[in-house]
Amino acid sequence: MDMKQYLTRCIDMALDAGSNETSYNNSFEIEVKPNGFIFVPRFPAGFILNESLYQRIYEIAAAAVYPEYTVLKQSSIYFVPLGNHIFSVERGLFYPWFKGTPTRLNIDDLDNFFNSRKDYREKMLIPLMKDYYVDYEKVTSIAIAGSTGSGKSMLLTYFLSALRQISQIVIIDPKFDMPARWARDHTEKAITPSSNSSKSDFVSAVNDALESALTTIYQRQQALFQNVNERFRPLSIVIDELAALTIGVNRNVKDAFLSLLSQISLLGRATSVHLILVSQRFDHTVVPTAIRDQMNVLIELGHITTKNVQFLFPDLDPSGIVIPQGPGVGIIQIIDDQHFDNVLPFLAPTY
Numbered sequence: 001m002d003m004k005q006y007l008t009r010c011i012d013m014a015l016d017a018g019s020n021e022t023s024y025n026n027s028f029e030i031e032v033k034p035n036g037f038i039f040v041p042r043f044p045a046g047f048i049l050n051e052s053l054y055q056r057i058y059e060i061a062a063a064a065v066y067p068e069y070t071v072l073k074q075s076s077i078y079f080v081p082l083g084n085h086i087f088s089v090e091r092g093l094f095y096p097w098f099k100g101t102p103t104r105l106n107i108d109d110l111d112n113f114f115n116s117r118k119d120y121r122e123k124m125l126i127p128l129m130k131d132y133y134v135d136y137e138k139v140t141s142i143a144i145a146g147s148t149g150s151g152k153s154m155l156l157t158y159f160l161s162a163l164r165q166i167s168q169i170v171i172i173d174p175k176f177d178m179p180a181r182w183a184r185d186h187t188e189k190a191i192t193p194s195s196n197s198s199k200s201d202f203v204s205a206v207n208d209a210l211e212s213a214l215t216t217i218y219q220r221q222q223a224l225f226q227n228v229n230e231r232f233r234p235l236s237i238v239i240d241e242l243a244a245l246t247i248g249v250n251r252n253v254k255d256a257f258l259s260l261l262s263q264i265s266l267l268g269r270a271t272s273v274h275l276i277l278v279s280q281r282f283d284h285t286v287v288p289t290a291i292r293d294q295m296n297v298l299i300e301l302g303h304i305t306t307k308n309v310q311f312l313f314p315d316l317d318p319s320g321i322v323i324p325q326g327p328g329v330g331i332i333q334i335i336d337d338q339h340f341d342n343v344l345p346f347l348a349p350t351y
């Protein structure tokens with residue numbers, strides 16, 4: 001059986017299951033293309049071509065073609081005109097896919113791996129999975145979410161090793177944990193709480209660092225005003241466990257922190273000032289929606305459920321996305337002008 005026949009049967013049987021009145025039999029056709037397949041309904045049909053039908057077919061097909069293909073989840077119905085000028089079959093529902101499944105990178109020695117990348121452009125392309133890169137010049141802010149033990153620290157260390165080659169880094173580590181140790185071992189700057197000062201003092205120190213980043217942004221804006229082609233070395237502000245900075249802190253200090261963070265997230269794009277934020281959750285008590293909306297690399301690790309993804313991916317219903325099991329696994333979306341905006345299964349690099 002070829003893919004066209006196989007998909008037709010899978011969809012036909014699953015759609016008809018449990019329904020007495022509706023027969024899909026002979027009422028649609030499947031066209032298989034290299035970059036996806038098209039569900040072509042034959043009108044008049046006994047079903048309604050709506051969002052719910054689109055997503056049901058996605059769920060059936062995504063599982064049916066795994067692991068030969070990965071069908072890309074769309075947030076809404078994807079119509080395509082077929083251009084054949086036959087009223088009954090002039091349109092279809094498109095399901096983009098790519099061959100195979102997302103594949104994890106296994107790296108022996110992280111520092112060696114990034115040191116061996118040669119020129120600056122190559123270093124700017126941070127590999128995240130096999131044949132899947134994020135271009136640091138094209139994105140401003142990265143959000144990493146996930147429950148305890150889901151692999152956030154390991155992924156953050158990976159990003160830090162990559163960024164060390166291309167960016168000035170300021171690390172903010174409220175838990176005095178892995179990022180602080182990494183900074184010590186790699187002689188980078190880290191802001192951490194100290195035993196003899198209050199939490200508000202610590203957040204005030206963080207605010208000083210953010211103000212300094214904002215000053216850099218203003219200076220760079222001036223430079224850009226003079227010369228629109230001016231390029232800057234990236235400055236990356238890395239904040240681990242964001243929630244720890246906003247909970248239980250003096251109201252004024254917290255408001256100042258969130259206001260600075262919002263300004264950096266809004267203005268950093270043109271001036272190469274980046275935010276990398278890590279938090280178990282990104283609900284509105286942790287980060288205002290204005291900041292969340294500016295994030296253009298979104299990663300959720302751990303258990304992927306509608307409830308868990310609602311903050312980083314408010315429009316996503318994750319049902320049907322085939323996510324492998326294991327540590328450092330979840331979903332990713334890169335919003336730039338190079339990737340499709342789809343949410344993909346994600347396997348964080350192992351090293």
Ligand SMILES: Nc1ncnc2c1ncn2[C@@H]1O[C@H](COP(=O)(O)OP(=O)(O)OP(=O)(O)O)[C@@H](O)[C@H]1O
Nearest residue numbers: 147148149150151152153154155327328348349350
């Ligand atoms: N990409 C990965 N590849 C292989 N193993 C991983 C990966 N990510 C995480 N793990 C395993 O899962 C364990 C927990 O990961 P990690 O400490 O990064 O989680 P976390 O989300 O930072 O947890 P916490 O919030 O408690 O700090 C790691 O010690 C490692 O054994």
